[in-house]
Amino acid sequence: SNPIQNNEYGKIINQRHFNRLTSYLSDVNVIYGGTYDLDSCKIAPTIVEPKNIDSAIMNEEIFGPIMPIITFKTVEEVIAKVKSKSKPLALYIFSNKEAFTNQILQHTSSGGVCINDVIMHMTGASLPFGGVGDSGIGAYHGKFSFDTFSHKKAVLHRQFWLDAPLRYPPFNKIPLSLLKKLLKHVL
Numbered sequence: 001s002n003p004i005q006n007n008e009y010g011k012i013i014n015q016r017h018f019n020r021l022t023s024y025l026s027d028v029n030v031i032y033g034g035t036y037d038l039d040s041c042k043i044a045p046t047i048v049e050p051k052n053i054d055s056a057i058m059n060e061e062i063f064g065p066i067m068p069i070i071t072f073k074t075v076e077e078v079i080a081k082v083k084s085k086s087k088p089l090a091l092y093i094f095s096n097k098e099a100f101t102n103q104i105l106q107h108t109s110s111g112g113v114c115i116n117d118v119i120m121h122m123t124g125a126s127l128p129f130g131g132v133g134d135s136g137i138g139a140y141h142g143k144f145s146f147d148t149f150s151h152k153k154a155v156l157h158r159q160f161w162l163d164a165p166l167r168y169p170p171f172n173k174i175p176l177s178l179l180k181k182l183l184k185h186v187l
Helices: 015-027 075-083 098-107 142-148 176-186
Strands: 028-032 046-050 066-068 090-093 112-115
Touching (some): 015 028, 015 066
Parallel strands (some): 046 066, 090 112
Antiparallel strands (some): 028 046
């Protein structure tokens, strides 16, 4: 009932991030929570409604216990709002309507998506976690981490003794049909 007093509830990593997060609360309507304690660097789970789409909380990745909620009237409005900003690290969709959810999935881009839940998309090793565009590069967890941090180097090693003049312009010395046949056998 009081997360700030609960010893098992996590705190913000340092004063700088605590200040960054609490500054977001100045330009929003707090729907739930909103309490915080400077001494313990704790912020209660908080749900907010930004006063406008250009609020600070809508322009930065939050990485804290604050979730902005954006209301809408049409699915097209949702898609337009998501597309009007940099691609988000996570997109949370709450709906029981599969057509609505699918339309958002098909017409937006984000690092990850949770439908009717939050944060859980990053907990499984079988799902990649990572951003796209401004929200990050690459994907992590399990094999995805190995692939992201591995460099696959292509190496072509040609011998000096074979240097066919066909490789160099002008290319009109040999009929195109003959060149296609040669390439077909090589590839």
